[in-house]
Amino acid sequence: MSRLSFALVWHMHQPYYKDLITGEYVMPWARLHATKDYYDMAAILDKFPQAKMTFNLVPSLLDQLEDYCENEVSDKFLSLTKRDPGDLNVNERVFLLQNFFMANWETMIKPYPRYHELLLKRGRFIAGKEISSVARRFSSQEILDLQVWFNLTWFGFISKNEDSVVSGLIKKGKYFDAGDKEELLKKQKEIMLKVIPKYRELMERGQIELTTTPFYHPILPLLCDTDSALEAMPHARLPKFRFRHPEDAEEQVRLAVEYHEKKFGVKPEGMWPSEGSVSEELLPILAKYGIKWIASDEGILKNSLGNFNPAAEQLFCPYQLNHSISMIFRNHFISDQVGFVYQSWRAEDAVANFFSHLRNIEQSLPQNGHYLVPVILDGENAWEYYQNGGKEFFETLYAGMENSPIKGVTVSEYLKRHPAEKKIKRLFAGSWIGSNFAVWIGHQEDNLAWDYLYQAKNELEKSEKKDNPVARRELFIAEGSDWCWWYGDQHSSENDAVFDELFRKHLKNIYLSIGEPPPHYLDLPIKRVTEVKPLREPSFLIHPVLDGEMPFYYEWLSAGCYDIRRAGGAMHQAATMMRRIYYGFDLSNLYLQFVVDLDLFGEEAGEFSFVAATFSPGEYKAQIMMKEGRYVFELFRHEGEGKKRWKSVKKLDSFGVKHIIEFGIPFEDLGVKGGDRIEFAVMIYKGNLELERWPKSGMITVTAPKEGYELEQWIV
Template identity: 35%
Template sequence: MNILLLWHMHQPDYTDHSSNIALMPWVRLHAVHGYLDMVEMVGRFPTLKAIFNFSPVLLEQIEKLVKKETKDFIEILTRIPADELNQVQKQKILENFFKANYDTLIRPIPRYYELLKRRGKVVNFAKLEELTSLFSTQDYLDIQVFYNLVWCGYTARKRYPLIEELRKQGGHYTEGQKEELLEVHHEILASIIPSYKAALERGQIEITISPYYHPILPLIYDTNFARRCMPNVSLPSQFKAPEDALNQLKQGQEKMKSVFGQPARGVWPSEGSVCPELIPLFKETGFDYFFTDESILFRSLELDPYWRGKHEEHLLLFQGWRVELPESSIFALFRERPLSDFIGFKASQNDPTQAANFLLHNLENTCKYIDPRRGAILLALDGENAWEAFHDGGEAFLSCFYQGLVNHRNLRTVRAKDYFDENPPLNTVHKLYTGSWINADFDIWIGDSEENKAWEWLGKTREFLIHKSGQKNVAIEQLAKSWSCLYAAEGSDWFWWYGPDFSTDSDQIFDELFRTHLKNVYGFLGVTPPPYLDIPINVPSPPVPYVCPRLYISPKLTGRLENYFDWVGSGFLDISVQQTAMYQSNRIGKKLFFGFDKKHFYLRLDLVVKPDIVVVDFLSPKWRRIECKATGDQQWEKKIEAIDQNGSFQPLQGTVEVFWDDFFILSADIASLGWEKEDQVSFFVRILDRNHLGLERYPEKGTIDFIFPSEDFELQQWFI
């Protein structure tokens, strides 16, 4: 059975081209982490085959950082001696130098975690200037080092002794050590492209690409195409630029040839976004096949009269397809979604061996129903962001998974070009659905007021550029720079963070970058940008991810809402709100409520389905774990445990009650949890399947924190 692993690597254009400063550090930081780790891990298994998909603008940014043609703002801030930092620079450090996974990257280093708690886990911009006085010169120096240190992945830690030495030192660094660490970063940056090129030349990997600046091609072609999959959406004024879609593909192939010496045969359209009009463009720019999501295949089959009625046969997914339209035809592979999502979102929540074996078992089981000579399973996902959630950067999981693949008698990893050369598709679909890999629509990137405003401003800027391009007295070089800035603004990432779908503490910087690209279109042509481009599009939302309890509660333990006031004053976390750079489908959790009276802790989970196992982990004031396993309709196996000196959980005496009806509810006695008045309580919740495989975590990162109050709690919180 043919297994195709596609790891997608992309970053938008973070560079302000008027100053050549990258306003965000993610190209460099992902280089020393995921980009290095992923190619090194493949090298450990010489018979393994994999596909790496790059956005060309990522390759461009790596090249420019290596050549020092671009400066990284965070690196500039890092290199300033701590005793020379001014007030504004200190604020920028406190704002930006904790942008890392708290649990896996910051918490393992006690001093760094203590500095984070001193700043606050959520940035309070109103008090940021005041907070700067709480940190000494040595504190700022340590923060500068820690931030650049924790992003170094497992390969860097093994390859460069300095990194382990600095981690063991744990703080109190010198300016010289800081400079040495940054030099390691640049050595790694310089090695990234040669490492992938070497893997390509030895035949172990295939390089495919996305359109140059990672735009949503169907929307660049014509924003009105969104109505095909979202008929009731509110759209901006029509943006229609099929020539831009073509140029994004052409320039991508040119970058591929300049970096790797050969064109790419395969294309991952940004966010798996496709429409029929793109097929001729793919063929014109030299692509033999494209990749997208399984939902696009099934909806395309539904449109095709030949396949209508057969489109729900899931096994049709596991093969290459010919997409044949009147204008052109091309091959395609469609990603298997659940297993791809498991790697991206759930593998990190499980034992690495167990997670790898879960994947291998499912792949092997699928083989039983498919022609092994022609069958294919495409696992395609983000190749960089997922690894931050693993405590070891994903090393143990990937090593076990790859080892299982290369040793398996019924599974073989292949490159897409080898698969298609050996197995020209036998089945053809004559329709192609318009949509992306996320819900088979474009809701993430268009339709919200912020997103639509961004499309309006993009359209106005393009109209200006078209007008200037027709004038004879415009310098060709300046015109080319303006077009590059416009293409950069067409990238998908700016629209990803607009609207309510996703949020991060960098929303305002993404907004600034988008508007900067548009302003530079005017600036390179000697024209003052319109004043509206100085106005932020993004409307800041409250930086509080959850609400803490403000009243005692004593809800009925039935799993039903017996009284409206049962949960008034409780703590609340909206599980449904996404907070990350990746999208997860088919979520179980919707809402989480929590609270207490003087003797009991209460937890309520609003879930789509009844859970098999719910685990509540308390990290402070004492390490406790409550596990509830469903054994019948209303029967639950419950236990409460404490961790001993050897790191093992031991059973504790305590009362836990659990019910499920409209929602899941849990009650535990506070005495067994070991809480005292004014203790800070930190906890998170996990949903497991019956085999103890992690499905979801609430919150996705970090913990819910609150203070267990004194007797006068309700008097302090009293309200009418």
């Protein structure tokens, strides 16, 4: 048996989508993930009884699932699914066409001919102004089939293969009737009812460990004290008001532990603090409620040790913290391989690679002792990018776990056998993202959200109705991490405005619940147009060959990258044509590359134009489009203040279109000098209608290099 073990920890979480005043859920994702990932991830383990792992179940997620199962609650998606297609007005049909293809096209729509046919009839890429006329062309039967398919595709591989109702509807494929739809929704609720009992069953037979997170998924260190952000971000600009409420942090922990015990019969020993966010101040709170171990990213370990290149035996072991709490640290590389890389691999190759990394780690360790590799990631968001919802990957991985000498373990099981020996004197305050709290505080939008929360909290505490249960619950919901996830420049999605409105709605409900009018500023969006942070910034000069071929690895290696999926974080978005935007420069030119989901010489290609628009220092747009079977590249300049007229500057030949789109624009033609800050966005047009804009709100920025740039970079 190996001296190395690994701990899979699947983190299950959804934002709290319910408006407590109206009783309606604004998004359907807790419901839809229940019939797919939440059930499948547990039920598949019946086939692999020796595969051990840990599931972190966030109480606010389980609360939403119970609400759907036990009460007559709904969301707009479900309400419109239930409606007779003949009774839907044009706006309701438009909603269906805009939202009922919100699934991964490659893995969840294209495999089903009727669903794919409906997508093609709507148009794979359609501008907002077109959709009303398109909606009128859909028959009632087509709308009914769309209602069924949207819910049907969100069933997991176990139901699709083993349940007669689900598999029967898939086989039928089209021309569904009202009875089919009713039967499907009944099955949806039936599976939702199985989710929590299934996890309890697996826990009781010793195959899995169940852990928790503070109830509404708050960033505990920031609830304790927003100034804790300064440890990792000493120059950060923090909110106007210092939020300092450790009593709220404690209440979120208490509620989570009590809820977990009520549902599963035992108190949780472990906790994944929301977003792996930790600080020294929260340790006595966790200890008070019996938490024995917590986890975060390996970056927190390195900062806590003050050693950014620790030996393997320092990385792959648990640590003892103050207050007798143990801590493990996720292996960043392997966790991200599962979350973002293996989706495009054959299952056998992915699992072979997974265990190969573990064996390499084992070989780097001393011959004596016992070691642990934590692999921790979202348990629901990656699988729609895998074929068959990850079925083959899970089956191959779990079979490998049963047969490998490197065993999977639950975290508590490992700690009981091999208690933490190494100690951390003081835990560094940070999260699993960048070892800091920059996603949730420091940006103008984040800070404004914290100030609004501070003022609502103060108003509640001053009120004679401060113990109003709805008001207090709304406060704890508003303290959740999900709202600030979408503020600032790190993440954006189709639903930014929905999240912004829902956060402000929760704050308004605090005031309404205590009989006070909400402040007028809560009617105004917090989300504004801002500079957007890319996945990767340009790091050096590039000299690409502009031929439209998939580039040689090093051509764009030093370029910046804006990845559409990563920019969205863990949020469901409608499928997009644009996948990635690369940008970089040499001393004379700005270069861009677009990776798109389109056959650039197919039948549809002539309908679209691709534009890079600069807003500073001058307003220009570089446009690539097909004319008479050939692509042309033209630069336009905005003429006159307030005029909606563009003047052609010149046609350029510094471009290539084949598998990708890539082009270069001379800085001279853009009126750009070395040191100038360029702000730009990328658009796709269908005719004159804007189809996509990236970033959704805001600009990508880049600074034009000066002479001597290369020497400066080498010196740095």
